[in-house]
Amino acid sequence: MVTNTIPLPATMRALEVRAYDGARASLVLVERPLPQPAAAEVLIRVVASPINPSDLLFLEDRHGVHKPLPAIPGYFGSGVVVAAGTSMLARMLVGQRVTFGADHPLSGAWAEYALVQALSCAPLLPSIGTAHAALLLLxxxxxxxxxxxxxxxxxxxxxxxxxxxxxxxxxxxxxxxxxxxxxxxxxxxxxxxxxxxxxxxxxxxxxxxxxxxxxxxxxxxxxxxxxxxxxxxxxxxxxxxxxxxxxxxxxxxxxxxxxxxxxxxxxxxxxxxxxxxxxxxWMQRRGYLQTLRGFMAIQKLATEVHPSVRACFPLEEAWSALQLYRREMGAGKVLLMPGLRRGGCAPNV
Ligand SMILES: NC(=O)c1ccc[n+]([C@@H]2O[C@H](COP(=O)([O-])OP(=O)(O)OC[C@H]3O[C@@H](n4cnc5c(N)ncnc54)[C@H](OP(=O)(O)O)[C@@H]3O)[C@@H](O)[C@H]2O)c1
Structure with a gap:
């Protein structure tokens, strides 16, 4: 049985990689059925997901994590847990703002919703903005x-x-x-x-x-x-x-x-x-509690530092976002925000 707090749509918009060749034509915006969480999983409404060097490697199948095609990219993100499977931890997270690692082979953060292991989510302190939190895990x-x-x-x-x-x-x-x-x-x-x-x-x-x-x-x-x-x-x-x-x-x-x-x-x-x-x-070696301890300390330090976000893009402008990031990686992070629509831009992260 799945626990959810709000009525959910039957489908979602997601970016889909059709071939691991890094080409523009291989990254397509599609409508997919909304995934259902299994026992230890949660479903997250994604607020933001950064483009990282690891995502660039993923698009060319040069990263340690390989997903079967067609695959939803995006390793990390932040959002709100809107549904959960039956495990206690998953149910405790419903309604919470979290940052997450999108580890599910059939899911990813470059989508309106992401399916994630409850153990791959970390709850946010009230002082941390949800979009900012997308930068606080990896x-x-x-x-x-x-x-x-x-x-x-x-x-x-x-x-x-x-x-x-x-x-x-x-x-x-x-x-x-x-x-x-x-x-x-x-x-x-x-x-x-x-x-x-x-x-x-x-x-x-x-x-x-x-x-x-x-x-x-x-x-x-x-x-x-x-x-x-x-x-x-x-x-x-x-x-x-x-x-x-x-x-x-x-x-x-x-x-x-x-x-x-x-x-x-x-x-x-x-x-x-x-x-x-x-x-x-490293996270597996040191364990969940040690990682969570690190994450809580990081959230406290993060309130002192403004994140270097350069631009935010909707999913339909993902290719422009990737090009901007590739041109000058050091100029600040580029976020994909599924809630934005074409032409919308940087909220106050
Ligand atoms: N192993 C892991 O588990 C793990 C986890 C997270 C991140 N990473 C890696 O960590 C690195 C940094 O990630 P990030 O997201 O923090 O990067 P970022 O904020 O996007 O910045 C990239 C930085 O790398 C510099 N750079 C790019 N190419 C360079 C080169 N050939 N020689 C010297 N400097 C260069 C850029 O400076 P310029 O302006 O001079 O180009 C920029 O300051 C990436 O390689 C990423 O894959 C690894």
């Missing part, structure tokens, strides 16, 4: 997990790349809260100024001629033996060669295509380590 929890890895590994300081990204800006806040010195690496002068204004103590520009030397001396002085790298490729190689012996690099993004090459003798004798970091695996 990137902040990734940052929380990365900083947790640094704490658990007793590293004295951290290096991070793509530091002006959403994940990077959360790492700035969380490492400061944890009392861990952080060396931020960006590739544009304006991001150096932005991060300093947001409280980052050490910000290096990888385009500067003295970057490798400065990173070498600073990471040795601070004892920075862990790096969070979203870029990969040549930059990853430069980090490892500059950082102290026994350094560990957590690769969590693929912003630059291409292989890296480190002389094997450096890997061996300096005991360098490269590991993949995947937020969903």
């Amino acid at each position: 990137n902040p929890i990734t940052a929380w997990g990365l900083v947790d890895e640094a704490r658990q590994g007793r590293h004295r300081a951290i290096v991070q790349t793509a530091a002006a990204s959403e994940v990077g800006r959360w790492v700035v806040r969380l490492s400061r809260a944890a009392g861990l010195p952080l060396i931020c690496v960006v590739r544009r002068a304006e991001h150096v100024d932005q991060l300093r204004a947001e409280g980052a103590d050490y910000v290096l520009n990888s385009s500067s001629p003295d970057f490798d030397q400065t990173l070498h001396s600073l990471s040795h002085r601070l004892g920075a033996t862990i790096a969070f790298d979203a870029v990969g490729g040549h930059l990853m190689e430069r980090l490892l060669l500059a950082m102290p012996s026994a350094s560990r690099l957590l690769l969590y993004g693929l912003l630059e295509e291409g292989a890296y090459s480190i002389p094997p003798e450096r890997m061996i004798f300096e005991r360098l380590r490269v590991e993949g970091f995947y937020m969903l695996e």
Whole structure:
């Protein structure tokens, strides 16, 4: 039996991926039957869903999560729980505003309604706006997990790349809260100024001629033996060669295509380590309660910081939204909002 609070429509509008080729013609707005929640699931009326780098990878079938075609994209979002299956947790969430991970193979966040495991939802504090909350699960929890890895590994300081990204800006806040010195690496002068204004103590520009030397001396002085790298490729190689012996690099993004090459003798004798970091695996490893604890702390910090939302689009303008985001990822997040209609724009997120 399904519990719901309000009369629900029989169908919903959803974006559908018809082929994993990243082409415009393969992303279509369709009308689908409204899905029904099973015992441990809830149905959410979606308010907002951000476009993230992981969604771009998904559209080309290059992400860890694969859904059978035709598939509804969108990994994360926020909204209101409007129906639930029979489990106690699912029923407790009915009527609540939540942020969620859209983990169901037959559902996704780029739709008017999303079917989600109750365990993949987190309730919102009254101080957090529903649209803002769409940005509070993936990137902040990734940052929380990365900083947790640094704490658990007793590293004295951290290096991070793509530091002006959403994940990077959360790492700035969380490492400061944890009392861990952080060396931020960006590739544009304006991001150096932005991060300093947001409280980052050490910000290096990888385009500067003295970057490798400065990173070498600073990471040795601070004892920075862990790096969070979203870029990969040549930059990853430069980090490892500059950082102290026994350094560990957590690769969590693929912003630059291409292989890296480190002389094997450096890997061996300096005991360098490269590991993949995947937020969903970290959440499973640390458990629901630890993740929820992190999320509650993140919501408290989030009220102090205005989210960097660049634009909001209705589902029918998803292609324009994707193009805008792809052109300049660092200029702020782009949200899809199923409740908007063509021509409608940015509410006060
Ligand atoms: N493994 C996981 O579980 C996990 C979870 C969440 C996110 N991620 C990854 O985290 C990364 C950041 O995500 P986000 O949503 O926070 O990003 P975002 O806010 O959209 O920002 C992307 C940032 O990356 C920078 N960038 C792009 N290409 C670059 C390159 N080739 N070299 C250096 N910097 C580059 C951009 O700066 P410019 O202005 O200089 O281009 C921008 O500051 C992505 O790779 C994403 O896939 C991984």
